[in-house]
Amino acid sequence: MSDSPFNIQMTTVGLMIWNPTDEYLEMQYAGISIGLKPGEKQVFAIKCATHLLNAFGQRGLTSLTYGADEEKVGKEARQRNLDFRRKQVVEYNQRNEARKQMKLGYLPPSDIIKKYAIELGLTLLEPYAVREEERASISETKKENESLKAEMAELKAMMRQLMEKKEEVKEPEKPKKTTTRPGWLEKKDE
Numbered sequence: 001m002s003d004s005p006f007n008i009q010m011t012t013v014g015l016m017i018w019n020p021t022d023e024y025l026e027m028q029y030a031g032i033s034i035g036l037k038p039g040e041k042q043v044f045a046i047k048c049a050t051h052l053l054n055a056f057g058q059r060g061l062t063s064l065t066y067g068a069d070e071e072k073v074g075k076e077a078r079q080r081n082l083d084f085r086r087k088q089v090v091e092y093n094q095r096n097e098a099r100k101q102m103k104l105g106y107l108p109p110s111d112i113i114k115k116y117a118i119e120l121g122l123t124l125l126e127p128y129a130v131r132e133e134e135r136a137s138i139s140e141t142k143k144e145n146e147s148l149k150a151e152m153a154e155l156k157a158m159m160r161q162l163m164e165k166k167e168e169v170k171e172p173e174k175p176k177k178t179t180t181r182p183g184w185l186e187k188k189d190e
Contacts, residue, residue: 015049017042020074021060021081027052036061058084085116089124096125 019025019036027034029048036042041064044052053063060081062073092113096106106127109117117124 014043014045016064017044017049017052018062018064018074018077019060020062020077023059023081025056025059025061027056027061060084082120086120086122088113089117089120089122093125100125 017036018041019038022038024038025036027036029044029051034044034048034052049063053061058080060077062077064070064073092107092109099105099107109124114124116122
């Protein structure tokens, strides 16, 4: 920075910040919420302005200095905003694709991501569909299950038949053991 009076005055006066995008930008500086409507211009203290520009420059927030070509600055800022929106949708899709590969749950898109995708004509990854090999595996498992159920039914029927035959063929009665000596007559009570 040079010692010209213009630079000293700019540090005490502030810097003009402009939102040339079609988005409302809600920002914070030193615990204070600051909002800029689409097309709105406002002067901020230099430290505040540089903080806001660093944080929201990629979203299209820009500064206007005396003598700047407003049309060119606005066009570049809107292009940055467009790139930011595209990047948000692409990163959302990449994040969900990575989660899918790691067999983690699907993250639903926020309303702003949905809005960006619609505006840009980009598609968002939908909730994970069951892959073909998983479908084949599920189908095979179902067939095995049905086969096992049929085998179990046959085994139950066979067991039932065996139990019925066992009841029909009773073992012959064994002679009762007597507590008396053989050949002795039991006394009958008169």
